Amino acid sequence: MKLYIGNQKYSSWSLRPWIAMKVKGVAFEQVLCRFDDHPERIDFKTFSPTGKVPMLDNGGVKVWESLAILEYLAELCPDKGFWPGNIDQRAHARAISTEMLGGFMPLRSECPMNMARKHGAIEVSDGVRGDVARIEQIWSECLAASGGPFLFGEFSNADAMYAPVVNRMEIYLLSDHPAVAAYSTAMKALPAWQEWQAAGRAEPWIYPEDEA
Numbered sequence: 594m595k596l597y598i599g600n601q602k603y604s605s606w607s608l609r610p611w612i613a614m615k616v617k618g619v620a621f622e623q624v625l626c627r628f629d630d631h632p633e634r635i636d637f638k639t640f641s642p643t644g645k646v647p648m649l650d651n652g653g654v655k656v657w658e659s660l661a662i663l664e665y666l667a668e669l670c671p672d673k674g675f676w677p678g679n680i681d682q683r684a685h686a687r688a689i690s691t692e693m694l695g696g697f698m699p700l701r702s703e704c705p706m707n708m709a710r711k712h713g714a715i716e717v718s719d720g721v722r723g724d725v726a727r728i729e730q731i732w733s734e735c736l737a738a739s740g741g742p743f744l745f746g747e748f749s750n751a752d753a754m755y756a757p758v759v760n761r762m763e764i765y766l767l768s769d770h771p772a773v774a775a776y777s778t779a780m781k782a783l784p785a786w787q788e789w790q791a792a793g794r795a796e797p798w799i800y801p802e803d804e805a
């Protein structure tokens with residue numbers, strides 16, 4: 594199984610299936626595809642119909658779109674708990690995952706994920722403040738209901754979808770909500786998180802458009 598990903602410093606969509614596969618112990622080969630115009634750059638259109646990463650290739654079965662990849666993995670490995678086992682929790686997990694996929698545009702555009710950025714506040718819009726408040730609500734409700742340490746207890750696809758937000762909250766000092774602190778501590782303790790972050794920090798390539 595091959596997972597095509599973008600730069601680990603910046604590619605928040607790539608992080609989602611990558612961290613889920615690592616945490617759940619699904620073996621895969623990763624293919625790093627740089628965003629810039631370097632001569633070694635692989636043209637994303639040669640492997641991905643949308644020209645975007647992430648893209649999973651399982652013996653010729655191609656799945657693109659981060660949430661579709663996570664759904665595929667859940668079906669491929671039904672015993673690994675990619676989604677919560679309880680139907681009510683599963684519905685909730687899918688709802689907040691879809692909310693992440695299609696929403697939070699101000700946060701996503703003004704506060705890009707950046708694994709190597711020094712921590713420091715930036716000026717943000719009311720839209721970002723609204724997104725942060727909604728995410729604080731989602732995380733605090735889920736953690737209160739499940740008891741943590743992840744949104745539905747054990748790590749699930751919902752956590753994969755929100756993983757990049759942990760970085761954004763931290764580097765731009767966006768929240769001092771206790772649920773954000775608790776959730777971030779759990780996420781950052783994962784060996785998979787640490788592996789991704791170390792790889793992102795080791796990348797020498799800087800893209801000004803992703804440096805808020």
Ligand SMILES: N[C@@H](CCC(=O)N[C@@H](CS)C(=O)NCC(=O)O)C(=O)O
Pocket residue numbers: 599603604605606607644645646647657658659660694
């Ligand atoms: N909705 C897509 C978004 C994918 C996406 O925007 N990927 C970015 C990297 S994080 C990308 O491939 N950008 C390259 C480009 O737009 O040329 C998903 O969930 O996978």
